[in-house]
Amino acid sequence: MVLASPKPIRNETILPSDVIPIVDLKGERCEVIKQIVKASEEYGFFKVINHGISDETIDKMEEAGFNFFAKPMSQKKQASPAYGCKNIGFNGDIGEVEYLLLNANTSSIAQISKTISNDDPNFRYRVSSYTEAVKEVACEILELMAEGLGVPDTKVFSSLIKDIESDSVLRLNHYPPKDKSHSNNVGFGEHSDPQILTILRSNDVSGLQISLQHGLWIPVNPDPSALCVNVGDVLEVMTNGRFVSVRHRAMTNSYKTRMSMAYFGAPPLNASIVAPPVLVTPHRPSLFRTFTWADYKKATYSLRLGDTRIQLFRANMS
Ligand SMILES: C=C1C[C@]23C[C@@]1(O)CC[C@H]2[C@@]12CC[C@H](O)[C@@](C)(C(=O)O1)[C@H]2[C@@H]3C(=O)O
Numbered sequence: 001m002v003l004a005s006p007k008p009i010r011n012e013t014i015l016p017s018d019v020i021p022i023v024d025l026k027g028e029r030c031e032v033i034k035q036i037v038k039a040s041e042e043y044g045f046f047k048v049i050n051h052g053i054s055d056e057t058i059d060k061m062e063e064a065g066f067n068f069f070a071k072p073m074s075q076k077k078q079a080s081p082a083y084g085c086k087n088i089g090f091n092g093d094i095g096e097v098e099y100l101l102l103n104a105n106t107s108s109i110a111q112i113s114k115t116i117s118n119d120d121p122n123f124r125y126r127v128s129s130y131t132e133a134v135k136e137v138a139c140e141i142l143e144l145m146a147e148g149l150g151v152p153d154t155k156v157f158s159s160l161i162k163d164i165e166s167d168s169v170l171r172l173n174h175y176p177p178k179d180k181s182h183s184n185n186v187g188f189g190e191h192s193d194p195q196i197l198t199i200l201r202s203n204d205v206s207g208l209q210i211s212l213q214h215g216l217w218i219p220v221n222p223d224p225s226a227l228c229v230n231v232g233d234v235l236e237v238m239t240n241g242r243f244v245s246v247r248h249r250a251m252t253n254s255y256k257t258r259m260s261m262a263y264f265g266a267p268p269l270n271a272s273i274v275a276p277p278v279l280v281t282p283h284r285p286s287l288f289r290t291f292t293w294a295d296y297k298k299a300t301y302s303l304r305l306g307d308t309r310i311q312l313f314r315a316n317m318s
């Protein structure tokens, strides 16, 4: 069966997907660092393979997700506001998606497990194992990034998401198929992720697209054995604009259900978001003013999904 490629909306162009960098994390270290830095500067997006998370950890998490979304609506709604259907956030954004949005710390996972799985130890264990594993990968990548940028303290980014108070979240997005006659094939509309780094894994169904320029979309080929890495807004700020946060969206597939599992590595609420001194020079003065993650989160949640909230924190903005 030949799957139709996504339909361009209005004047949009869909480009071929083979430009997306794929980094082999088991490759030669200097080469890996170079590739990660280049991809983060040019795209704010790349895929990693040989990431070290076991198939079992991924498959069990995926199964827990599919089991949850297969429940009757009345049961899923008991998990609200962690569970949502079609609404994205609180400001009127909608999409052809249902989701489960969990705080990624262990006690919150235990707490929500009581509501959504009658405290099924399997559910709790699967979510914590996956979250811990994916956090490790995020930290490894952030340390390679810092090294590649010449930052002396290579843990400057990773320590924020390792912090016990880290505000990281895990989101499962479930996109039922929508046939092409359906007027809206947008599952999750265009946006950038506000946090530091997102690690996203999906099943073998296409849908994710990234945008480098307004109206030009690059589809990301699905690869269940790879992880997609998105530079988030906070990392753009903490690299003083060297890395760019990627704008992306997810389309529904005409035939198959898609499920993505996204880990958003975030700082603690009170952490100051500021670039390390080595990235701020007379030739490259600070592009952003100093703020806390709580400030950024507040701005994020007061705005629409597609808004470029990072602009509010530019150094020359009042
Ligand atoms: C419309 C919104 C949903 C969102 C919060 C926001 O006000 C703007 C950013 C959205 C986003 C995108 C990335 C993540 O999926 C998310 C959890 C996040 O941190 O920012 C969502 C927020 C959400 O769904 O609550």
Ligand SMILES: O=C(O)CCC(=O)C(=O)O
Residues within 6 Å of the ligand: 171, 173, 188, 193, 200, 202, 207, 208, 248, 249, 250, 260, 262
């Ligand atoms: O489902 C996807 O591939 C994208 C989801 C996404 O961008 C998000 O959850 O922020």
Ligand SMILES: [Fe+2]
Residues within 6 Å of the ligand: 191, 192, 193, 248
């Ligand atoms: Fe996203």
